[in-house]
Each structure stands twice: as C-alpha cells, then as structure tokens.
Amino acid sequence: MDLVPNVLNGDRRALARLISLIEDDGPPARAALAVLYSYTGRAHVVGVTGAPGTGKSTLVNELAKGLRARGATVGIVAVDPTSPFTGGALLGDRVRMRDLAGDPGIFIRSMATRGSLGGLARATGDAVKVLDAAGFSVVLVETVGVGQAEVDIARTAHTTIVVEAPGLGDDVQALKAGLMEIADVLVVNKADRPGAAQTVRALEVALDLGRNSAGHTGATAWRPPVLKTVALDGSGVGEVLEAIAAHRAYLQASGLWDRRERERAREDLLRALEGELFSHLLCEVGEKELEDWVDRLVRRETDVYTAVQALMGRCFVST
Amino acid sequence: MGKRIRVLIAKPGLDGHDRGAKVVARALRDAGMEVIYTGLRQTPEMIVEAALQEDVDAVGLSILSGAHMTLVPRVVEGLREAGLDHVKVFVGGIIPDEDVPALRSAGVEEIFGPGTSTFSIVEAVRRAVGEE
Numbered sequence: 001m002d003l004v005p006n007v008l009n010g011d012r013r014a015l016a017r018l019i020s021l022i023e024d025d026g027p028p029a030r031a032a033l034a035v036l037y038s039y040t041g042r043a044h045v046v047g048v049t050g051a052p053g054t055g056k057s058t059l060v061n062e063l064a065k066g067l068r069a070r071g072a073t074v075g076i077v078a079v080d081p082t083s084p085f086t087g088g089a090l091l092g093d094r095v096r097m098r099d100l101a102g103d104p105g106i107f108i109r110s111m112a113t114r115g116s117l118g119g120l121a122r123a124t125g126d127a128v129k130v131l132d133a134a135g136f137s138v139v140l141v142e143t144v145g146v147g148q149a150e151v152d153i154a155r156t157a158h159t160t161i162v163v164e165a166p167g168l169g170d171d172v173q174a175l176k177a178g179l180m181e182i183a184d185v186l187v188v189n190k191a192d193r194p195g196a197a198q199t200v201r202a203l204e205v206a207l208d209l210g211r212n213s214a215g216h217t218g219a220t221a222w223r224p225p226v227l228k229t230v231a232l233d234g235s236g237v238g239e240v241l242e243a244i245a246a247h248r249a250y251l252q253a254s255g256l257w258d259r260r261e262r263e264r265a266r267e268d269l270l271r272a273l274e275g276e277l278f279s280h281l282l283c284e285v286g287e288k289e290l291e292d293w294v295d296r297l298v299r300r301e302t303d304v305y306t307a308v309q310a311l312m313g314r315c316f317v318s319t
Numbered sequence: 320m321g322k323r324i325r326v327l328i329a330k331p332g333l334d335g336h337d338r339g340a341k342v343v344a345r346a347l348r349d350a351g352m353e354v355i356y357t358g359l360r361q362t363p364e365m366i367v368e369a370a371l372q373e374d375v376d377a378v379g380l381s382i383l384s385g386a387h388m389t390l391v392p393r394v395v396e397g398l399r400e401a402g403l404d405h406v407k408v409f410v411g412g413i414i415p416d417e418d419v420p421a422l423r424s425a426g427v428e429e430i431f432g433p434g435t436s437t438f439s440i441v442e443a444v445r446r447a448v449g450e451e
Contacts, residue, residue, distance in 0.1 A: 013402055016374040024322045087323070088348035094369060095358035101365040108372055112323075112353045 004035045007134050012107060015134055019109055022130065023123045033126055039133035041261070043075070044248055046138060047157030049119060049179070052145025054165040055189040057096035058231040059240075060142050064100055066241045067138050073105040075131030078142040079120055082112040089113075093142060107131065118152030119143040125156050125268065146179060154182035155267050158260060159247045161185045161240070164203065166195035174206035181210075183224045185243045191228035191236065200226050222250050284315040324352040324448055325375040329366045330359050331390040332382055340381035343411060346437035347379075347444065363390055367397035370406055376448040377428075382412040388421065395426040407447040411435070 003021075006014035021029040048056050048063075057078065064074045078093035089112035100106045113121045120143055131139045143153050154160050162183035174180060186207075188199050203226045225243050229236035251257040282290070293307045328344045330337050337359050344354045355373045357366070370378050378398070380391060391410055398406050410422060411431040419430050429443045 013371055016372050020325075020374040082353075083348065086349050087351040089353045090344055090348045090356055091353060092356045092358075094355060098358065098361075098365070101362075101368060108369075110355050110373055114323075 004032050007032075007036065007130060008039060010134060015107060015130065016109070018130055019111075019123070019127045022126045023111065023114070023121070025123075029126075033129065036130060036133040040129045041132070043128075043132035043136055043139045044159070044244075045128055045132070045141065045157045046244055047141045047143065047153035047160040048163060049143040049146055049150075049153045049160065049182075050163030050187075050189075051147070051165070051168060054145075054163045054168075055229075055231045056142050056145070056163050057093045059161075059163060059187065059189060059229065059237070060093075060140050061097045061099055062229075062231050062234050062237040063140060063241065063244075064097070064106060065234075066237055068103065068105055070241070072137045073135065074107075075128075075134070075136035075139040076100075076106065076108045076142070077111055077124055077127050077131070077139070078108065079111045079113060079124060079144050081144050082114045084115075087114075107134075107136065113144060116152075117150070119146045119150030120152045120156060128156060148176060148178040151178060151182045155264060158251060158257065159184045159244055161187055161244070163187045163189050164199060165190045166193045166199045168199075174202040180206060184222065184247050185240065186224050186226045187229055187236075187240055188226065189229050189231050192230045196228060200228060222247065222254075281311065281315050285311055324377070324444065325355065325373060326352050326377045326379060326444060327355045327357065327366070327370050327373060327375045328379045328381070329357045329361045329369065330381050331361050331363055331366060331394065332384050332386045333360060334381070334383045335359075336383075337381065339383070339411060340379075343379060343381070343437065343440055346441060350441040350445075352444070363393035363397050366394050367401050367403070370398060370403060371401050375406060377407040377409060377444055379409045379411060379444075382410065382414070385413065387412070387414055388418055391422055391427060392425045399426075407444075409440070409444065409447075411440070 003014045003018045007018055018032055048060050050056055060076060064076060067074050080089055080091045080093060082089045091110035091112060093110055094108060097108055100108060109127060111121045111124060111127065116122050124141060128139050128141060141153060141157060160182050162179055164186065166188065186203050188196055207224060227236060227239050227243060229240060231237065296302045297304065297307065326347055328340050330340050344356050347354045355375065357369055366378065380394060382390060387410060395408055407428045408426060409429050410427050414430050414432060422430055428447045431440055
C-alpha cells in the first residue's frame with residue numbers, strides 16, 4: 001500500500017487513508033510524512049477558532065465557497081472533542097458544510113481531539129501537512145469550541161480568525177489574555193442579533209489598548225480588523241476573505257511568514273522530541289516501577305521531584 | 320493511540336426529522352466510536368463522498384420516508400464504485416419486513432427497525448467491522 005505517490009497525485013482515497021494512519025500513529029505514518037514533508041510549505045493555513053456555537057462551521061462553509069470562487073482549492077480539518085470517559089466522539093461539523101459537497105476542489109476531514117487539550121488534535125498539524133502536500137492552496141482548520149486559553153491553533157496556522165458572537169461577555173472579557181491575543185482577524189458573527197455593535201466596540205477598544213502598550217508600537221504592526229458577519233446568509237464574508245488575503249500579504253512583506261514558519265518548525269521538533277523522550281522513559285522504567293513510585297508518593301515516603309530525579313538519572317545516564 | 324472505529328451516520332432523502340439518527344449517533348459515541356454526523360437531506364452521492372473523505376469503517380443510514388428501496392442500493396453501489404467495498408452498511412428506520420431480504424442481498428449488513436436497543440446496534444457494528 002504505497003499511499004504517498006497517490007496522495008501527491010491527488011487520490012482522495014489515499015489522502016483519507018493517510019490521515020487515518022496519522023491519527024492512529026505509528027511507523028507507516030511517520031515514513032509517509034518523512035517523504036511528504038519536502039512537498040509542504042505552499043498552502044496558506046488559516047485557523048478558525050472561538051467559543052462553541054459562535055458559528056465557526058457555518059463561517060468555514062462560507063469561506064470555503066468564497067475561496068473556491070476566487071480560484072483556490074480548499075482542504076478543511078474540523079476538530080471536535082473526544083469524550084474523556086468513553087474515548088468516543090460525535091463529529092458534527094459537516095452538518096454546516098453541506099454546500100461544499102460534490103466539489104473536487106474541496107476535501108473535508110472531521111477529527112476528534114483524542115485527549116489533546118489545546119483546541120486541536122495531536123494529528124491536526126500533520127493532517128494539515130498532508131493536505132498541503134496534496135496541493136490544496138488553502139487549508140482551513142476549525143478548532144473545537146474553545147474557552148479562553150486553547151491557543152494551539154496560533155502555532156499551526158499562518159492566519160488565525162477568532163470568531164465571537166454578540167452577548168457572550170462584557171468588555172472585561174475582551175481585555176483578558178489568551179484567545180484575543182492570537183487573533184489576526186476578529187469576526188463578530190451573528191451580527192444581525194442585538195448587541196453586535198457593543199461587541200465590536202469592546203473588541204476595538206481592547207485592541208487599541210494593546211496597541212498602545214509596550215512592544216506593539218511599530219508602524220508596520222498588523223492591527224487585527226474587527227469584521228461583522230452573518231455567516232448563515234453569507235453577508236460580510238467577502239470582507240473576511242479580503243482580510244485573510246491582506247494578512248497573508250502582510251506576513252510575506254514583513255518577513256513574518258518566514259519567522260512563523262521557523263517557529264512552527266521549532267515547535268514541531270520540540271513536541272516530537274518531548275513525545276519520543278516520554279515514551280522512551282516509559283519503556284525503560286516500566287509499569288511496575290512507575291506504580292511503585294506512585295505508592296511511595298501516596299505513603300509520603302518521597303516527593304514528585306525526587307522521584308523524577310531518580311527516574312531520569314536511571315534512564316539517561318545509562319544510555 | 321490505537322485504531323478507533325469510525326462510523327458515518329447519514330439521513331438520505333427527504334425525512335423531516337432526525338431524532339432516531341441522533342440517538343444512534345450518541346449511543347455509538349458512548350460506545351467509544353468516532354461518529355461523523357452529517358444531518359438531514361443527504362443525497363447518496365454526498366454520503367459516499369463523506370464516507371470516503373472520513374475513511375469510515377461503517378455507514379449507518381436512517382430512513383423513515385419509505386424511499387429505502389431506491390436510496391439504499393444507490394449508496395451501496397456508490398461505495399462499491401468508489402472502491403469502498405470494505406465499508407459496512409447498516410439501515411435503520413421504518414423498513415417493512417418484505418423489503419428486508421432485498422436490502423440484504425443488495426449488500427446491507429443489518430437492518431434495525433423500531434424498538435431495536437442501541438446496545439444491539441453497537442454490538443452489530445463492532446461485530447461487522449471485526450472487533451472483539
């Protein structure tokens with residue numbers, strides 16, 4: 001089963017299979033990614049994040065339609081949460097994306113978080129790479145419905161869209177750290193509902209305050225636009241598409257595109273290293289010894305840091 | 320991270336509600352499967368396309384309208400044409416007994432009528448995709 005050449009030739013079945021292999025992790029997936037990696041780096045990766053029910057999927061549906069009309073091909077990865085109790089998941093983002101059916105220039109993949117907490121699945125970044133290598137010119141990544149601090153998307157995407165809706169919080173929410181800070185484009189969706197103007201104003205004020213703080217004084221610094229949409233009927237979506245294009249142009253002109261690529265590569269490396277080191281450690285130590293340490297912790301015979309010192313010493317001095 | 324069973328739950332045709340499909344989707348989710356739910360008014364072509372992109376192990380079709388003898392064979396046929404012969408097809412909803420043999424010979428794995436327990440649906444899916 002040689003998936004890689006087929007993926008590069010645009011075989012959608014091979015693409016789907018490869019993403020499954022990546023989700024299940026293991027040597028075949030890694031071998032395929034090793035070959036595909038040199039074909040990546042061409043797609044504009046756009047993240048769409050925001051609280052549950054703000055209209056992310058509906059907006060993604062509209063953005064994809066607009067991008068297609070402008071000649072782009074669009075890969076979509078839509079993430080929904082895995083149950084912490086059963087390991088199951090209900091992936092419902094396609095319900096809002098039915099307009100996109102039957103278009104060979106679009107590929108949609110639903111993905112469960114499988115225990116990851118940052119708003120994406122562990123496999124999301126690699127699935128994006130596969131879609132990139134397969135030649136999709138834009139990859140849209142929809143995160144799970146997030147709270148205030150699930151900001152992994154900012155490391156995966158070149159351009160991050162944060163979707164808000166009227167009536168979700170006062171202006172203090174807009175001042176908090178976290179989600180607001182990663183936005184390259186802010187969208188107030190459901191703008192036909194009461195309170196949309198106040199939400200826009202609160203976001204604008206928060207942005208201006210940030211701009212006046214230290215570190216954001218450069219004349220070239222990107223000021224995230226705050227845009228109103230009603231994704232259900234498509235109004236305002238054209239402006240969002242223009243903002244996405246403008247942000248891409250800004251990233252490239254300012255050199256930030258290359259800097260973000262470098263940060264992403266670094267992050268990928270560190271995370272992979274972290275995962276590998278951890279599994280190496282668990283292999284060396286073994287279930288039994290680990291449980292012995294837990295027992296000693298419970299009996300207060302040792303503490304976590306002493307235990308870590310001992311375990312690390314055992315694993316890495318000898319190798 | 321091991322393999323998870325992935326199931327597409329779809330409603331082909333013009334049914335007005337999808338309560339039954341949602342109950343089944345939830346039950347499969349609670350059994351630890353990843354369930355892709357696509358909502359109402361899907362064409363057989365849309366269902367085949369979603370099954371392919373999502374790389375599912377099984378497709379569950381919920382039909383209440385009486386159009387099953389038209390829609391179900393088109394889904395099964397479409398899956399075959401797309402090279403997805405390994406994908407198991409289940410049908411739930413209002414299916415008269417006399418239609419069951421024809422659907423089975425068209426390639427449907429199992430047919431679930433009103434009153435079927437969600438437990439037996441979970442078991443049937445597990446069995447069909449070769450787990451346990």
